[in-house]
Amino acid sequence: MSAIRIAARLRRVKLSPSSTATDRLAQLRREGRDIVSLLVGEPDFETPEHIRRAAIDAIESGQTRYTQTSGTLALRQAIAAKFARDNGLHYDPREIIVTVGAKHAIFNALSVSVEPGDEVIIPAPYWVSYPDMVLACDGTPVIVPCPETDGFLLTPAALEAAITPATRWLVLNSPSNPTGAAYNAAQLRGLADVLLRHPQVAVLTDDIYEHIRFGAADNPHIVALEPALRERTLVVNGVSKTYAMTGWRIGYAAGPSELIAAMDMLQSQSTSCASSISQAAALAALRGDTGFLPDWVASYEERRDIAMQRLNAIPGLACYSPDGAFYLWVNCAGLIGKRTPAGGLAGQRLDSDLDVALYLLESAGVAVIGGTSYGLSPYFRASIATSVEVIEEASRRIAAAVASLV
Secondary structure, three states: OOOOOOOOHHHHHOOOOOHHHHHHHHHHHHOOOOEEOOOOOOOOOOOHHHHHHHHHHHHHOOOOOOOOOOOHHHHHHHHHHHHHHHHHOOOOHEEEEEEEEHHHHHHHHHHOOOOOOOEEEEEEEEOOOHHHHHHHHHEEEEEEEEOOOOOOOOOHHHHHHOOOOOOOEEEOOOOOOOOOOOOOEEEHHHHHHHHHHHOOOHHHHHHOOOOOOOOOOOOOOOHHHOHHHHHHEEEEEEOOOOOOHHHHEEEEOOOOOHHHHHHHHHHHHOOOOOHHHHHHHHHHHOOOOOHHHHHHHHHHHHHHHHHHHHHHHHOOOOOEEEEEEEEEEOOOHHHHHEEOOOOOOOOOOOOOOOHHHHHHHHHHHOEEEEEEHHHOOOEEEOOOOOOOHHHHHHHHHHHHHHOOOO
16 A cells, blocks of 8 residues: 555646646647647747847846745836736735746635635636636635626626625636636626625736737726725736746736735745746846737737637637637537537537537547536637637638538
8 A cells, every 4th residue: 555645635626628638639649640729828929039038148147046935026026017007006016926827826825815615706617727726725616607698707796696604715817718708897896896895705816818908998907996905806917928928937916915925935835936037037028118019919819800700600609709818719509419420439419518629629630628627618719829820720620520510
């Protein structure tokens, strides 16, 4: 009998569906399969040159040692300036912590604040990691379905109904992964009014896609709209999506000093500081020129429009038009109940969006993720953070696969 025993709480947690799908994609490609991927949730642009140069300069100047656990003072000052400039939020560097990606900030916050029996409200569709992070911290995720009729957004009535005496957190992600739905000021005001009636509920805002917004939409923040929520809100962000820096692993969070201090303590005993070199690059990102960003966003918007036109022309599919981020959330209700044609999956009935995603992968060589993984069916997520040529090819393959269903 092994002396190693896996903690019981880990049995509540599953592998990330995104990681599982990516691993399956890699396996099929190793086997020689021609797969078109609409999986990846990261920009396909290169990290801007001035950011890369800052990292090289940091290496060459010897900035390769530990920093403060919470991050360099210069970077935390730049983050504070970013919050004031972009969000109308004002934080002291002592109220800010730099983490190993935004995911790390969220996990640390839940780790230091959630106890058995505590509930965390998660609007669905949700980013796949939220519920499992709560489970890993012995909390209880409370999933609140947000249907397409509500724009995939949490309504004040739904929030009010979900709150109990055990509620400790509400997670808000805007623009959202996977839908791209974003809250406007009036919608946030409605949620804030509910939260003011329930002072035991803290708010975690995941703002990682904040700068990938389409059209002339503004970018309101619930704390700027209702400053009374400041002392019970953790604002999470990072450089991954805005600056095409996913692999650099720099996130950050700002919030009440007591919470930040607890996160700093936990981080000191786990990862310690984030990479000093990545911190130097993030400093250059936050202080440097962002003239590239409008072109990137325009490119995402063009890809969105092309992908929506192609997919909406396929019988049985319908795309919600996202406000931001770089995903399409595709309604595949029209394919449920159909059967696969002759071939490797001959005659199988498509009973769920997971079946649809598997059919597209195995029969059409197109990789997407079923909406069940995000807490709302029947949909699938398709990333548009790829070239127009890939989007066009994927659309052709999906159209042919759908046309073959009986």
